[in-house]
Amino acid sequence: MRQEALLNGFWSFITDEKEIGKAKKWFEKAPKEVGDHYVPGCWNLQDPKYFRYEGVAWYFNKFHVSQDMKNKKIDIIFEAVHYYSEVWLNGKYLGKHTGGFTRFNFDITKVVQIGKPNILAVRVDSRLSETTMPVPGSDWFNYSGIVRDVRLLATGKVYCSDIYVKTKIDGRIKAIVECTNKLASNQDVTVTVAICNKELEQVAEKSMNLSVKSNASGKTELDFKLDKPHLWELSDPYLYKVHVSVKKYGEAIDKLSIDMGIREISTRGLQILFNGRPIKIHGVSRHEDHPQFGRTIPQSAIYKDYQLAKDLNANMIRLAHYPHDPKEIEVANNIGMFVMEEIPNAFLMKPQLADKKMLELAKQQLRELIMRDRNNPSIIFWGLAIECETETVPGMKFMKELTELARELDDTRLLLHAALALDKDKSYKYVDVMGVNTFDAWYNDMPFTAPGIFLDRVHKKFPNKPIIFTSHGADSIYGLHSREKVMWSEEFQAEYIQKIGDDVIKRDYLSGECIWHLMDFRVMKQSENKYFLKFLDLGMRNRKKNYQYLKRPGEYNLKGIVDTFRRPKLVYKVVQDLYKRWDDLEKKLNRS
Structure with missing residues (x-):
């Protein structure tokens, strides 16, 4: 089953005004002059001398991965790093990401060490220009650094990689489930989607077989029709729970749950309609x-x-x-x-x-x-x-x-x-x-x-x-x-x-x-x-x-x-x- 581990906490931090960190291979060993900064957080507010700093800075974190994550696919997930980031683990380059507000991840399965200390290095460049998005004239403050959660996600080598749920107010629901296979051979799995109400009572369930090729992803669609659906409204924000289970030979190898609100938004002429009525x-x-x-x-x-x-x-x-x-x-x-x-x-x-x-x-x-x-x-x-x-x-x-x-x-x-x-x-x-x-x-x-x-x-x-x-x-x-x-x-x-x-x-x-x-x-x-x-x-x-x-x-x-x-x-x-x-x-x- 999937496991998560937050990496939030105090990390080592240093600015790199002269941009010498790469040449000096800080991604292999952090310099002695590092201080402590809390992650997630904006470097602008953690020390007065960095309040106006826009430029390059480095973060370093030492973490351990437990034995129960062994033989699993392990990703490191950043909810947001502002603005341009590059990431290394144990001296190995993982990749880069542009944009300071959205989630990105790297597969660290082949690089991470189980039962030994792992050294994570993140280089952040917060400078904006007329070719970045946002541009520097956006009239809000350029808060910088690793500004949202960082976590590890461990799953099996065959796992649910995405679910997209579309709802209609008459109770029709379509669940589009994507599974990814990181094994060397094709895999046949059974995808089960169950819907539970707020009282934790199951109101619908359906299963579909799915064949996923090696090192590829596959999708399946499951359609439901709920009787008397409880709609999501501002005055009554009712949430169902959607549970996804991926099974192999009848045994669950991955599980994922999300909230679901049943509602529709549309237009009719000059009107905006929510759940069929003008708003x-x-x-x-x-x-x-x-x-x-x-x-x-x-x-x-x-x-x-x-x-x-x-x-x-x-x-x-x-x-x-x-x-x-x-x-x-x-x-x-x-x-x-x-x-x-x-x-x-x-x-x-x-x-x-x-x-x-x-x-x-x-x-x-x-x-x-x-x-x-x-x-x-x-x-x-x-x-x-x-x-x-x-x-x-x-x-x-x-x-x-x-x-x-x-x-x-x-x-x-x-x-x-x-x-x-x-x-x-x-x-x-x-x-x-x-x-x-x-x-x-x-x-x-x-x-x-x-x-x-x-x-x-x-x-x-x-x-x-x-x-x-x-x-x-x-x-x-x-x-x-x-x-x-x-x-x-x-x-x-x-x-x-x-x-x-x-x-x-x-x-x-x-x-x-x-x-x-x-x-x-x-x-x-x-x-x-x-x-x-x-x-x-x-x-x-x-x-x-x-x-x-x-x-x-x-x-x-x-x-x-x-x-x-x-x-x-x-x-x-x-x-x-x-x-x-x-x-x-x-x-x-x-x-x-």
Whole structure:
């Protein structure tokens, strides 16, 4: 049977500013000058001298593998290392990975030592450029290092390598199971899938025989029909358990279990349907950012953030702007919260969108995201792009290929992207839902009615497709008050959200809004972020800019409904009341 072992804990750590580690073969023996850093964790917050460090660093860990893993296939799994990583075990090169937010693994069966110490070396390069994803101008902090769990997974040489469960609200369920065979001969196995309810009662079971060739993978599909299925709803996030068993000669050689929520998401004209009824989205965006933990946030703290969102009457959290920790998706599944999950395909300009390497990088990150998270019922949208130049021909081709890949990997969710050029965009035609981002009346001198006018223009150009107002907001400094409601005050932020919210909620064609942002979050030092300023000039073209309000006081984006310590601002009550109105609107829509 499969076994797991976490490698979290204190690892040896050293920066490599001069990039001499490879030449000096640190992967064979760590230098004497190493210190201790906790894994998972962001190196920026573990020692003040590394707070702004972007570059190369090395991690080293000594671990033992127990005898009961002998003769098994053993993988080492990294949930996320930011950004570019290379890995060695016992001096042997395992491989590399690009991208700081998704899971990757290496087969260490032939390299790992059983009953002896193993030395793991990881070289991390956190530098971003105009050819990385994200680009350096992404307006969030570049938390770096081994930022999520590291673990060992031991299985038999024939094992379940993937399961994908597709559900329909009438009770039809399709389980697609993949098995992999690492033995020298072909293997015949029996795959059994059992479904249990929350009370641990088995409600369905089916078996299929599968022949898997040597050093290859094979798939089988099992179809079920549940009577009176208990649907996953926000008010009742009911989860079934799906158990997969792989048997050889009647004996189980591998077992795997996942949660399953039965639900459907679709569109009908201008409406977004969840479980067959129209819904209105009223959400908040959330970066992985915490003043104490950075991006490596404990699940208990994530849960508190989701409780905050629930208290705001929000029904969705937009995971800005990259794949978040799987522990967060687990919270959403259990607490009852819609999720929009994205890849860091943000703020790309025409030359980047024309670059085939950037397209392949986007595809890689999209593939890793969907393959990791496609069984989670809370996720209803895949976000494919954020404010890129998708009105260009290269942008259109870029988006066409991304949408084709997304639908190939998962046809059970809606695709969305938030355009920069709005009604001039050429890529909305490829997605199911149009996202509109505009910060007019904050970054420029336009009136509070400007966002609604832009929404109308998009709707006029694309009259038969759902629209979500995916991003808008204004900054405020916690504790700064003003009778005149001057910008940066809590009063101005509250008025901004109130007036824009009052205006846009009147539009029947609109499927909802998502306010930017749940909490204040740390960003990069702007004087060092020329790409961001260049991009803002592009995004605000033909509009009078207020450069004063492009600033980031204290190196924070201060558009939070709560501050970085999760203390509510005046806007909290405004959002609470506004989102109650969105909820009432949805109920009225369903009554009619």
